[in-house]
Amino acid sequence: MTRGTGQGTTTEVATSDESWDAVHGNDAIQFGPVKKTPIPEQVPPEPREPGWLERFFEWLGDLLSPIGKLFGASWPVVQWIMIGLAIAMLLYLLYRLLEPVLEFRIKKDAEVEEEWVPEREEALALLDDADRLAQEGRYDEATHLLLKRSVGQISAARPEWVEPSSTARELAALPALPEAARNTFSVIAERVERSLFALRPLVLEDWEAARAAYAEFALQKLTGRHMQEQAA
Known part of the structure; x- marks a missing residue:
């Protein structure tokens, strides 16, 4: 029994060796040699020029x-x-x-x-248009035109000063405006409010007061500045 078992074991070992040799000798299922990829040499960075x-x-x-x-x-x-x-x-x-x-x-x-003042040409054109209305006895329209155009001049020159909801009374108290401009707006706005809300038509004296206030603020300073520019 012992002898027979030894022969069987020897036969199994021989068979395993033959199978291993057969598998190892089959080129179809063998892996090729692994090729090592060369690692590029690390080049040290060039020294940076000090700032x-x-x-x-x-x-x-x-x-x-x-x-x-x-x-x-x-x-x-x-x-x-x-x-x-x-x-x-x-x-x-x-x-x-x-x-x-x-x-x-x-x-x-x-x-x-x-020292903000309206442009000379704009001020003269405004007074001409308002004077034509006043000559026809339309003092309310002439005074209201002074106020409306003055607000437009400020809005064009300093948009940040005028909001769409700003009233003439608010503009008259605007700290950014020169004192002369605030006084002018007060005189004109007072008469426009009287015309619109008190239903009292303006007379010649009202128009003359509004016109004088605007002319004193706009034209006198513009004339002085114009003379200084010519002298320079």
Whole structure:
């Protein structure tokens, strides 16, 4: 029994070896040799050129290094303090250089806001149209035309000042308007409101007061400015 079993085992081992050799020898089911893909060589990046700020700090460090030797171990703290002072001084010098330009622009903008007046041609055309209505005895229409055109002039020159719902009384109290313009609007608006809401027709004196207020504000300043431009 033992002998027979040994022969069977030997036969099975031989059969397994033959099967393994047969599989291993079949080229159709074998994998080819693995080809190794060469890894490209990593090229180190070129050193970056230091910027102007880095060069400034480097120069400042070299400049202050002799002083650092005097402070010893506390030099790193003192170095940053001195660098901060140097930057603050640089910003102060830059501000002093730009200060005249900034003040000039602010002053110029403020003068433009305070000295706003309608264009000369528009003011003259408005008075001509209103005068024609007044000559026909239509004082209400002439005064209302002064107010309506004046609001249009302001809206065209300074759109941010006038809203669609703005009333003549609100414009007369507008802080952005020069004082002369506010007075003019008050005189004209008072008479227009009287004409529309009190149902009282305007007379010649009302028209003359409204016209004089507009002319004093618009034409006198325009004439003065025109004469200054000619003298220049």
